[in-house]
Amino acid sequence: MKILTASQIKSCDITTIEQGISSINLMEKASGCCGRWIEEHFNVTDKFLIFCGTGNNGGDGFAIARMLYEKGFDVEVYIDQENLNFSNDAEINFRKIKQIGGIGIHDFNDFLNINREKTVIIDALFGYGLNRKLSGKNKTVVEKLNSIKVVKVSVDIPSGLYADKLPDGDSVVIKADFTLTFQLYKRSFFHPETGKFCGKITVLDIDLDKEFIENAETDYFVIDEDLIKNNYRPREDFSHKGTFGKSILVGGSYGKIGAVLMTALSALRTGSGLTFTMAPDCGCQIIQSQIPEAMFIGCGDKYVERIEIQEKAVYGIGPGLGKDKKTQNALFGFLKYYDEPVVLDADALNILAQKNWLDLIPKNSVITPHPLEFERLFGKTNDSFERIELAKTKARELDIFIVLKDHHTAVITPDQKVFYNITGNSGMAKGGSGDALTGILTSLISQKYDIENACIFAVWLHGKAGDFAAEKFSKEAMLPTDLIHEIGEVFKYLVS
Ligand SMILES: NC(=O)C1=CN([C@@H]2O[C@H](COP(=O)(O)OP(=O)(O)OC[C@H]3O[C@@H](n4cnc5c(N)ncnc54)[C@H](O)[C@@H]3O)[C@@H](O)[C@H]2O)[C@H](O)CC1
Ligand SMILES: [K+]
Secondary structure (H helix, E strand, O other): OEOOOHHHHHHHHHHHHHOOOOHHHHHHHHHHHHHHHHHHHOOOOOEEEEEEOOOHHHHHHHHHHHHHHHOOOEEEEEEOOOOOOOOHHHHHHHHHHHHHOOOEEEEHHHOOOOOOOOEEEEEEOOOOOOOOOOOHHHHHHHHHHHHOOOEEEEEOOOOOOOOOOOOOOOOOOOOOOEEEEEOOOOHHHHOHHHHOOOOEEEEEOOOOOHHHHHHOOOOEEEEOHHHHHHHOOOOOOOOOHHHHOEEEEEOOOOOOHHHHHHHHHHHHHOOOOEEEEEEOHHHHHHHHHHOOOOEEEEOOOOOOOOOOOOOOOEEEEOOOOOOOHHHHHHHHHHHHHOOOOOEEOHHHHHHHHHHOOHHHOOOOOEEOOOHHHHHHHHOOOOOHHHHHHHHHHHHHHHOOEEEEOOOOOEEEOOOOOEEEEOOOOHHHOOOOHHHHHHHHHHHHHHOOOOHHHHHHHHHHHHHHHHHHHHHHHOOOOOOHHHHHHHHHHHHHHHOO
């Protein structure tokens, strides 16, 4: 699914309207989708306080108020009565609710403390037309709404948030529990500084002009299930283990054998045909007894001291590797002569950063840094938007793929495309989750998924397995090994 900028969405609106639907009917359609969602998710005994701005977001709010009222809901509307300079469509819908009479219309300042149990706030103050930070009564009312613990539903975008950039320093933004956004996700939904305001996001299809969206230029995409289902290749029956590639997972050190063990296990669970671990001998018993399916190649006593090159294999290097001098030399010696794509994670990345060996990374390789590892490799950035831009630059310069792990992991490609993942949860923020991702990624590349699709599929699969594990064991109790054992459930889900 594409991510468009606010100005592209506005142009898409205009194109949609030019294709025949009037703007007021497009607003009616958008508001109707919101009204139906609200009806499905709340009770008729709830009281709805709808806060409306002066633009079309506010217009949506007035239309939603009317629709809920006509369905028998208890509705009140709040506006800034000192600024009735509404957009055309907002004016039309404002007049409609005034004619109804049964909907109370109050000023923001009249909003006092409320009976929280049965109250739902609908935030229709600002949408993608926000062009400066909130001030005056708009700012005051948002601060007041954020100070009360009551369910908040934002229409299109939490008010105070821009669609595709960070808010200004001391901005106030509605802290929504739910965001009902029209047609497409907005980029700010996926960044840690901004996504936290959205709550659970639902995309409402309002039938915007499909041709416009298809032709729109963008570097930003969401990894949605359509993309995955087009990408996933069910296993052929007439095949043999060699068909499904050869993964070699390199890592582990004394006391950190479990990392490479989890990587190998997740590579196997992802369908790798032949799976080897290259780890120090101190790990041999552990790995061989826990994963008899993975062959073991000893490459040192307590640390990886050499990485032998094997033909027709895909290497995943890093989990639990450590940064011992011998390991650094082993990595250097391997990368100096190996020019096939490899997956580099964790201490492999830390060694490359520490020794400034970035130019050793083979083209089309995949690195999987979390933000701190990214900073060690490429330097500090002020925020996550800057980090993505730097990642795009480095992916192009080094001709590599960057899987930038975060709450919403992003895949950045050498041609500067950015794919945001929307599966996964905070239960995965535990040591070992990254090791599992390295195994999934290595396995998919060894199964001949092209690198871009392997990265996209891997982060989605990893997050989805994490979601299944959270459902089964709770976010607190789930383990990375539970995630690995849920990979099979995701494959079954994909073909269901
Ligand atoms: N295709 C769709 O997504 C549809 C979206 N709809 C809704 O329309 C809004 C966008 O409407 P727009 O009028 O462009 O902007 P806003 O309602 O967000 O309001 C902006 C409005 O307010 C002024 N303004 C901007 N920033 C501030 C500020 N900090 N303080 C005060 N005033 C501000 C600005 O000048 C504008 O006049 C979209 O989000 C959807 O909710 C349509 O309903 C259907 C199709
Ligand atoms: K809003």
